Amino acid sequence: MTDEDLRRTTYYGDRPTSSQPRPERAGERADRRSESAPEPLKVAVIYYSATGSVHELAQSVAQGARDAGGSVRVVRVRETAPPEAIEANAQWRAHLRDTHAVPIASLGDVEAADVLVLGSPTRFGHVSSQLQAFIDTWGPLWGDNAFADKVFAAFTSSATRHGGQETTLMSIYTTVCHLGGIIVPPGYTDPAQFATGNPYGASSTSDNGQRPPTEEDLRGAWVTGHRAVRVARELAAGRRVLGA
Numbered sequence: 001m002t003d004e005d006l007r008r009t010t011y012y013g014d015r016p017t018s019s020q021p022r023p024e025r026a027g028e029r030a031d032r033r034s035e036s037a038p039e040p041l042k043v044a045v046i047y048y049s050a051t052g053s054v055h056e057l058a059q060s061v062a063q064g065a066r067d068a069g070g071s072v073r074v075v076r077v078r079e080t081a082p083p084e085a086i087e088a089n090a091q092w093r094a095h096l097r098d099t100h101a102v103p104i105a106s107l108g109d110v111e112a113a114d115v116l117v118l119g120s121p122t123r124f125g126h127v128s129s130q131l132q133a134f135i136d137t138w139g140p141l142w143g144d145n146a147f148a149d150k151v152f153a154a155f156t157s158s159a160t161r162h163g164g165q166e167t168t169l170m171s172i173y174t175t176v177c178h179l180g181g182i183i184v185p186p187g188y189t190d191p192a193q194f195a196t197g198n199p200y201g202a203s204s205t206s207d208n209g210q211r212p213p214t215e216e217d218l219r220g221a222w223v224t225g226h227r228a229v230r231v232a233r234e235l236a237a238g239r240r241v242l243g244a
């Protein structure tokens with residue numbers, strides 16, 4: 001990851017940079033009706049990745065969110081695995097070293113975000129303990145109802161096709177229900193989704209880190225980030241109209 005990539009992906013305040021088509025514009029129409037331009041929605045892409053697949057998906061999720069007008073911050077959760085486990089896996093070791101400069105997610109990131117997109121490798125059909133450990137620190141924010149009406153989406157990577165991707169995504173969404181968040185999955189709203197075959201969130205199949213996400217996987221990740229922000233913008237525009 002270059003310094004420029006880091007600057008573009010880890011700090012709020014980015015402007016849309018991609019020439020990807022922007023098919024969904026209802027939120028923009030609503031924005032134009034309002035008297036002054038609203039602040040861009042804050043988007044936190046929060047992920048764990050041991051060997052890089054989820055990290056790559058996170059970049060495309062972030063780009064989709066940015067292209068939908070979001071101000072995007074990409075952060076990773078803290079590594080909690082014992083050093084000897086990391087040392088024993090060259091790819092894990094290299095990825096941790098290469099992404100050292102990506103900021104560690106904080107409660108402040110979570111609190112500030114209007115949209116949270118959460119990414120985790122599939123671990124025995126479930127969320128990685130690293131991401132779950134971070135989520136488990138959200139109790140005080142949950143107690144303050146801080147998550148109510150925030151928009152959420154999720155992404156994952158597994159070694160094998162259907163090796164638990166959907167259960168992992170649904171595990172994340174179970175948490176979102178407890179938080180009172182609004183789940184915005186990609187569904188089959190884009191042709192790429194018929195190729196990924198996963199309406200629950202973005203995903204890739206890595207063959208244990210041997211296969212990077214395909215163009216279709218990355219497009220699915222872009223759609224996931226884009227749609228979450230587009231829907232969040234429409235909700236925000238509706239709230240402004242209603243004075244809610």
Ligand SMILES: Cc1cc2nc3c(=O)[nH]c(=O)nc-3n(C[C@H](O)[C@H](O)[C@H](O)COP(=O)(O)O)c2cc1C
Binds near residue numbers: 053159161162164209
């Ligand atoms: C402890 C552990 C459990 C895993 N469980 C599954 C699983 O249930 N199904 C599967 O297909 N892959 C499983 N995998 C493989 C990872 O999900 C897969 O390699 C993924 O692409 C890793 O993402 P990352 O490169 O972002 O770390 C597991 C890997 C580990 C280390």
